[in-house]
Amino acid sequence: MEQKVMNQPIISALEKFTELDEKISHFNSISGLLSWDQKVIAPKKGRPIFAKASSTLRTEAFKLSVSEGMGELLSTLSSPEAEAYLDEAAKAKVRERLNFYNRSKSIPAEMIKEFSVLTSQANDAWEEARENNDFQHYLPYLERIVDFKRKSVEIYGYENHPYDALLDEYEPGLTVEKLDPLFDKLRKSSTNLLKRIQNATYEPRVDIFEQAFSVAKQKEFNRYILPLIGFDMNAGRLDETVHPFAQTVNTGDVRITTRYLENNVRSAIFGTIHEAGHGIYEQNIDQQFEDSVLQEGASFGIHESQSRFLENMVGRSEEFWKHFYPKLQEHYPEQLGNVGLDEFYRAVNSVQPSFIRVEADELTYNLHIMVRYEIEKALIAGEIEAKDLPAIWNSKMNEYLGVTPSNDSEGVLQDIHWSFGGFGYFPSYSLGNLYAAQILNKIKADIPEFYGSIEKGDFAVIQKWLKENIHQYGMLYTPNELIVKATGEELNADYLVEYLEEKYSKVYKL
Amino acid sequence: MEQKVMNQPIISALEKFTELDEKISHFNSISGLLSWDQKVIAPKKGRPIFAKASSTLRTEAFKLSVSEGMGELLSTLSSPEAEAYLDEAAKAKVRERLNFYNRSKSIPAEMIKEFSVLTSQANDAWEEARENNDFQHYLPYLERIVDFKRKSVEIYGYENHPYDALLDEYEPGLTVEKLDPLFDKLRKSSTNLLKRIQNATYEPRVDIFEQAFSVAKQKEFNRYILPLIGFDMNAGRLDETVHPFAQTVNTGDVRITTRYLENNVRSAIFGTIHEAGHGIYEQNIDQQFEDSVLQEGASFGIHESQSRFLENMVGRSEEFWKHFYPKLQEHYPEQLGNVGLDEFYRAVNSVQPSFIRVEADELTYNLHIMVRYEIEKALIAGEIEAKDLPAIWNSKMNEYLGVTPSNDSEGVLQDIHWSFGGFGYFPSYSLGNLYAAQILNKIKADIPEFYGSIEKGDFAVIQKWLKENIHQYGMLYTPNELIVKATGEELNADYLVEYLEEKYSKVYKL
Structure with a gap:
């Protein structure tokens, strides 16, 4: 038998690539923490000063990602000869880094610089236009942005529709x-x-929400349900911001935020469950992908599927409130003491x-x-x-x-x-809903006691399914590969259509 | 008259040096924030994972500081020909970067690596030894550390005493x-x-502290005095840690911590004032030194002088408590309602x-x-x-x-x-006390109403003096230059000796 000779240049390129990928990933993980810090807790006077330091780090990570060295390594590692030397994860890393490299390198640096100035001005103009209800003020900037985007899709290239080049990002x-x-x-x-x-x-009784709900008790209730639905408080934080978001530092440090409004008790509850969906995803990515480009969720759509699944399919289900409503009533005896579970469930699913x-x-x-x-x-x-x-x-x-x-x-x-x-x-956003409904369909088939578990407040079996079929893989698979692997078929709108039909027929007694 | 020809290589070196210095300073500022984050608020499971990312950044900053490129720039910029092209700040930056470069480059990389492994083991051994009261367990590690230090001072070099090489750091x-x-x-x-x-x-009545002081009220009191004594809450934070410390991100973001013990009301009050002294120093460094190696305090000793000055000379003065004691009594009527100001003042200055x-x-x-x-x-x-x-x-x-x-x-x-x-x-630590007493002597001469201001709760005039004479300069001057500039003479122990004599004669009625 022929003995395969080890290809030294490929092995060496793989080592160097892994090291470079790790460095960029570390810088990005740090940038994530910095971004969270400046949004959530940094003192006011420090933020404009710190912007320079964090920009230095982001620029460094970007430069490494599109460096000549990276280009050469990617060229070696994406060649047919390299195939045999790369395991599944290494191939995925090369795929993701190559995507970013090609996309970033295709647009001339001069164009990127101009665009960066343009969007900064456009953002100010948009804010003013919205405040003054003056679309004409924003229009010239929007026109130039559209112009840039039209040009850039021609540079990126696409097979059929120019918009494909943007979807792909x-x-x-x-x-x-x-x-x-x-x-x-x-x-x-x-x-x-x-x-x-x-x-x-x-018509659901949405008037039940037109009452004051003490913020202190909202906080208590949110902190009560968060770990129960699967968010690991030893691997994350819950803080407050005006615009809620989720920020990952690493799988052991996922930070979500929410906001509390006394006149809107639904906002914090469903906002927290939504961000928890994002957060639980990232807490459960396999640690083998830590320190690499694969340390994130598969795509924006898949990420959104996890937040929407938890917020809507789980958090707005009747069974969820069968379990948690008594607790919520305990927190708000005056406001909800006389509101039945059924009324409450329909009210959180009202359509307007x-x-x-x-x-x-x-x-x-x-x-x-x-x-x-x-x-x-x-x-x-x-x-x-x-x-x-x-x-x-x-x-x-x-x-x-x-x-x-x-x-x-x-x-x-x-x-x-x-x-x-x-x-x-x-x-x-809508892709998230489509994915979520398709996942719901499969999870119900795999776990017949799905809603029963929710009613019992047992989310472990559901989170286990999500971890095994979605979360653990990080960015190992493309979104399409992932949904096929998890559900056995490509994305299909029927599941969401049926889910909505069924849900609202019940809520609105159609 | 002869027209001076611009020396292009020097001008170009200065530009590159400024850029490199800024990059390293940005990385160090970020490392400061990361270190604070991991000590104070990061979730438990994320910390060991994040250690790799923050180490990558620190290593990068270190590599840039001792890079060949840096060496060449420093060599150009510290040459006699460069003298005329560098302003005071540029010269100070070159001085500081050169110090670090020489110190770091002098020890062979292999020795540094070995030492890093050794100290990590030594730290574990020390912890065990202290816990088990077993010096012999720690001794072999301590011997090797001493051996390394003896060798390294020979490599650094010194004029008279080998310990000089360590003091200099x-x-x-x-x-x-x-x-x-x-x-x-x-x-x-x-x-x-x-x-x-x-x-x-x-003998002062220290038994007044042997009571329970509610932690919630301690927090309230600390947050009350902190801005009044000069700490800008829009340019900093106060958090809690077991080991209090101060961490600067930039002049607009200085984070201090304290700890609250129910059975020790003095700990948080004087701990907070102490860290505030460090923090106020850094908040008042001139913004022109931001993004450079000069963005820190002049030395460990000068830094400690600012914390000790505020904690001891100001915070343990009779006038300080003339102003704040009624407020503290309001917080603790049961514990302190019957304790007079005089008793309290002597008790916080007891010696044991x-x-x-x-x-x-x-x-x-x-x-x-x-x-x-x-x-x-x-x-x-x-x-x-x-x-x-x-x-x-x-x-x-x-x-x-x-x-x-x-x-x-x-x-x-x-x-x-x-x-x-x-x-x-x-x-x-003791240098801090010596500097502080010498500064006190000068500030009392410059501001005759020094203690009167404290009694009125007016700290602005004092902080203005400190800013103008110490804080603003950051690392522009060496500690010796700074103390001479601020007080007109080199460090002199008489001031501390007299201060202690006078204070304790009064407290103990000697």
């Missing part, structure tokens, strides 16, 4: 061709369901079309995303122009949600995303 | 020749004063020789330092050996403080410093 491998039929089905069934809900005779995405319910949220997805796609393809957005926005809102914003501030100007050039980001 | 420019007469005078007068105090007929340095009062603290200084000096000079330390320690404790530890755990094993090789560090 947030959901690697996803294309308009794949996404259109999914979103079409979801949009049609959701608008239809919404109409039936609006015609329903039953509104202008503002971030305040939307589980059903109409996706319709907000459809408005944005369709606009982004047409903009990038050059089928519409930035100046047309207010009119198109309002018309789509009216068509899908049956409401027309009375001004641009509560319409086309409401989101920050476009001001930093985040085209391609919005679909992740 | 903590107090640049200080030598045994300068320090011996200062410490001799202090030791003699302190042992003499201590004997007179022990023979005094009056003990075995343990960190629990020592203002007078005997320096005697603890003398024991350590004399032992370190003789050890490094080869006049004594590590195995002799327990006997020497106990004999000196008896000679200076009149107490003999009953075992090594409360004697020679009490401090961590030697286990990490920190020879040369201890003198900083």
